[in-house]
C-alpha cells in the first residue's frame with residue numbers, strides 16, 4: 001500500500017480534553033495539561049509515524065471570545081489549523097452545556113470532513129452518551145461520532161485507525177523520527193507554565209508568560225534560565241511568595257518534569273519580571289512567539 005500523510009486539527013472549547021487526547025495519540029507528553037481552561041496558547045504539532053503513514057495532529061487553544069490581543073493570536077492559530085486540516089476532530093465535553101455555535105462558525109472556513117469526539121464519558125452514563133451521539137449526528141452530519149474518555153481509556157487505536165483511513169496518499173511532511181515541530185526551549189517554557197497554572201489561582205496564570213533566556217546543553221546537565229513575566233508588581237510578589245517559597249515550589253516541580261522529559265540532570269534558575277499589560281501589546285506578543 002502506498003504511504004498516507006495528512007494534517008488533523010483537534011479543536012473545541014477550553015478544557016474539553018484536547019491536549020489529553022493528543023498526548024494519548026502521540027504517546028508522549030507534547031502538550032501541558034492542567035484543570036484550568038485556556039492552558040494551551042500555541043498550536044502544537046504532535047506527529048504519529050509508522051512505515052505506512054504519518055499523521056500530523058495539531059493541538060489548538062480552546063475556542064473563546066477574544067478579550068486580549070493574546071486571545072486574538074490564539075484564535076488565529078485555531079483558524080490556521082482549521083484551514084490546513086485534512087480532517088478536523090471537534091472535541092466536546094459531555095458534561096458541558098456549551099453553545100458550540102462559535103466552534104461551528106469557525107468550521108465554515110473549511111472543506112475538511114469533521115469527526116465529533118464526545119469526551120469524558122467516564123463521568124457520564126450510557127443514556128446521556130446515546131443522546132449526545134444522536135444530537136451531534138443530527139446537528140453536524142459528521143463523518144463519524146466517537147464517544148471517548150481521553151483520560152481514563154486512552155486506548156486510541158480504533159480512533160487512530162479511522163483517522164489514518166481518511167488521510168490522503170501523500171509522502172511524509174516531516175522526518176519520520178520527528179514527534180513534534182517544537183524545540184527543547186519551547187517544552188522547557190511549557191513545563192514552567194504548567195506549574196504556574198497548577199500553583200497559582202485566579203488571574204495569575206493567565207497574566208503570566210515564560211521566556212527561556214538560556215538553554216545550555218552540557219554533557220551531564222542542561223543549564224536553563226527562564227524569566228517569568230507578569231503584568232503587575234503585585235503579581236510579581238505573589239509569584240515569588242513569602243521568602244521565595246512559591247517560586248521554589250514551581251522550580252522544583254518544573255525541574256522534575258524537565259529531568260523526566262529530557263532524561264538529563266537539570267539546573268534551573270528563574271527570574272520574575274514585570275511588563276505592564278503584555279497581553280495587550282502586539283510587540284511583546286510577537287517577541288513571545290505569538291503569530292499575528
Ligand SMILES: Nc1nc2c(ncn2[C@@H]2O[C@H](COP(=O)(O)OP(=O)(O)OP(=O)(O)O)[C@@H](O)[C@H]2O)c(=O)[nH]1
Nearest residue numbers: 014015016017018019020038039040062149150151
Ligand atoms: N474525567 C475526565 N477528565 C478528562 C478527560 N480528558 C481530559 N480530562 C481533564 O480535563 C482537564 C482539561 O484537559 P486538557 O487536555 O488540558 O483540555 P484542553 O481542551 O486541551 O484545554 P485548553 O488548553 O483549555 O484548550 C484536565 O484536568 C484533564 O485531566 C476525560 O476523558 N475524563
